[in-house]
Amino acid sequence: MKKVLRTAVWILVAVIFIGTLVFLASKSRNKPIVYQIEMPTKINIVKKTIATGSVLPRKEIQIKPQISGIVQEIYLEAGEMIKAGEVIAKIKVIPDMISLNSAESRVSQAQLNFENEKLKFDRQKQLFDKNVISESEFENATLAFNSAKQELESAESNLEIIKEGVSKKAESASNTLIRSTIAGMVLDIPIKEGNSVIQSNNFNDGTTIAVVADMNDMVFEGKVDETEVGKIIEGMPLKLTIGAIEDEQFDALLEYISPKGVEENGAIQFDIKAQVKLKENQFIRSGYSANADIELERRDSVMAISEGRITFSGDTAFVEVLTSDSITIPQTFDKRKIEIGLSDGLNIEVTDGLTMDDKLKGEEKKEEKKKGPQEN
Secondary structure, three states, X not given: OHHHHHHHHHXXXXXXXXXXXXXXXXXXXXXXXXXXXXOOEEEEEEEEEXXXXXXXXXXXXXXXXXXXXXXXXEOOOOOOEEOOOXXXXXXEOOXXXXXXXXXXXXXXXHHHHHHHHHHHHHHHHHHHHOOOOOHHHHHHHHHHHHHHHHHHHHHHHHHHHHHHOOOHHHHHHOOOEEEOOOOXXXXXXXXXXXXXXXXXXXXXXXXXXXXXXXXXXXXXXXXXXXXXXXXXXXXXXXXXXXXXXXXXXXXXXXXXXXXXXXXXXXXEEEEEEEEEOOOOOOOOOOOEEEEEEEEEEEEEEEEEEEHHHOEEEXXXXXXXXXOOOOOOOOOOEEEEEEEEEEEOOOEEEEEEOOOOOOOEEEEXXXXXXXXXXXXX
């Protein structure tokens, strides 16, 4: 009895040992790799390039004074609309002492000359009224008197201009009143009341009183890489995406391509400009950053596959096409030559070598991790 029991125990141990070996062998055996299956699709393929830049007013003018002095008053703020000729600020003149002394001396001299000629004129008039002197002598006295009077008025006007920047006779045309040269929006007023300003001349740009722009005429200014500039032409449509304005695109028309490139970060870039087509009552702030999509080439409703499915041998393109049944494991694939066309960087046109029914080798399927009781 004991011998039978011992034999049974040994048989049980042997069965467990053999079962363990079989289990371990089955676990160590490589499972066949299963690939996802992809099929060609009919899509529109658009090859495009992207230009980065910003949206700016076509007409942006810096208003500068024609006279130096101190800002006495500012009548507008940034963001307000302005008409051409409307006054932005008023400048108080700080006269040059040498010019002031010279103008005051001229007034004094002209006053003395005027008084002297007036006395002569009064005396000659009395004599003429008594028929003592001839008419020609009286006319000479009248001419001298009028000349002295005009010189006094001119000297006084010159003194007013040096002291105040304007004469009483031409107050409305004064250089002390800074006016806008165009109609538009005031974008910036970089000065404050009490600031000193310098006039614009051939030797100095002058102080900017205000920046005014026509916000109804906006342009996109950007850059295109040298590898793409030869593929674009003036008149091409653009689609603008402005970072600050979400979920909206703006139409634009390419109107300028620079004939000269500039090196930036090791690459040659060419400046471009495009007219932005604004909708009615649409407002875009100056300086918004933007990207412009420029359509270089297009194919509508063509057979295409993912570029990741293609392998190359020299200049020849190949794909792997499923030859076994879709449910057969392991899967078998046949390497097939194809002809390709336009690519948008993600998908590529297939012109020959495939049909819409062909099944292509895709990415390897990943086994889903089974959730434990606590993960459910």
